[in-house]
Amino acid sequence: MTEMSNTPSRPSALREFWYYFRENRGAVMGLWVFGAFLIVAAFAPFIAPHDPTMQYREHILQPPFWQEGGSWTFPLGTDPLGRDMLSRLIVGARFSFFVGIVVVSIASVGGIVIGVLAGFAPRWLDTIIMRLMDIILAFPSLLLALVLVAVLGPSLTNAMIAIAIVLQPHYVRLTRASVMSERQKDYVTSARVAGAGLMRLMFITVLPNCLAPIIVQAALSFSTAILDAAALGFLGMGAQPPTPEWGTMLAEAREFILRAWWVVTFPGVAILITVLAINLMGDGLRDALDPKLKRS
């Protein structure tokens, strides 16, 4: 970082962030893996060697290439219906990424707006909002999502809505807590004295200063969303077959666990690696964004 020592002024926020993020080797590794996952998700149809739903009936349960009976045509083998595992995994990345983005967007935008409102609201409204969140949090998240999907009907879209509803209270609590502590500060008072309206105070003056913990939460709930969507798919309440969603693939493979290890192993490895990469990144984000932990 020679160019940094040459400039006496404070480095830009982004560069400072990158400086601390880079310290954490695991986080950088997670970022690389996540980047690869993004590329795979974005270009899935071009990368996948086969159509993920195409059934090659003469190649049912073919093992991966390094095993007896495997071939390079199907590098990671085929599933019980003769579909190419590799192509299904590649296209599955798309669904997981989609789930993560949609769930985090809905949950965070909703949660942030409600949280800021609660932080600025009069006491009675704040109490009502927080009690409502307590009620949602009283249900184990997967159970509530499962029941919501039972009401809405099993599909990937409904699973995403259910998971977003379940994750939202975390954003509300987090945002409200940071808004409450920011609101006391002098710069807010001076903005108020200068005549800033309530909306401006809430979303332009205060909110940007509360974003650090929310960003960390967003990273962590991205992985929770992927895990929960896969769990719902596994229970038959998420994406429906023949969608190549990783959890749904596992559910379809369940009865073959003792006969064909690859149909069970690979989708799980894909989920684990993706979630692990995101969690590593989340840890790095927290270290880089949370000033309390920065130099410890």
Add this chain to the structure above:
Amino acid sequence: MLKYFASRLLTFIPTFIGVTLISFAFIRLLPGDPIIVMAGERGMSPERHAELTAQYGFDQPMYVQFWNYLSGVVQGDLGNSFVTKKPVWDEFFALFPATLELSICAMIFAVALGLPAGVIAAVNRGKFFDRTLMSTALIGYSMPIFWWALLLIIVFSGILKWTPVSGRIDLIYYFPNASGFMIYDALMSGQSGALWSAIRHLILPTIVLGTIPLAVIARQTRSAMLEVLGEDYIRTARAKGMSPSRVNAVHALRNALIPVITVIGLSVGTLLAGAILTETIFSWPGIGKWMVDSIFRRDYPVVQGGLLLIAVMVMIVNLTVDVLYGIINPKIRKR
């Protein structure tokens, strides 16, 4: 102290009513007429339909229905299962010991490994041990447990044939399941091998259910220990010439335990959510599997009642943790 307790209890009541309202709303939100759903494929005559609608009170205004539901709940009446016709309340408490047994074992597993792992990692901060343990913990934390269960079944039941694939005990043993806790009942039955069979059935589900709490506890213990190890009184204790192991075990760990206990308490919700997946995979006859089966069978009174009872249970545990926390840590009470 009493005031703190009272204020906690006061927030409990509106939350309880809200939770009841959600589980009440659930059956009304379902598309279609619940009576027709209950009749299933057979259908029913209009007279019978009207009779049942009146019997279940669906013809009354919503607020009356809710009031009846709430007063039923308070008296332990959650309706009867569509499938077995037995009261939901009785079914829940018949199956609950199985889930409780599994959860207790999972928690013991998680604490017994997580606590020492966290302490060792904190004491060896930045060294090889710390990095290995924390990487493992992060992998555990990121684990899709339904897949983890399948992997363990492949290795330990399929290849090594050490553990059974599902259930709570081998079918050759039969004894009255008096307490609902299989280990205890097997021990009391006096049949040779029964206890061992019960334990073998518990091993894999315990590992699967305990994995995420284990990772969370290890991470939390490490960070709590690191925070405490920087305090002045630790330096004082060291300066007094105390042995490092005594400082770590007595002075540091005892103070680090406060946040760890909170995390343990709050994992109860996680355990119940994990029980849904674990019990389904291992055919463990507890409330998690019961809920999933009921959702698939469209046994709505069970889903509704189970949802409510589980939520109330989580709330009671959280309240207890809050109160205990207030007792351990006087700083909280003052707020």
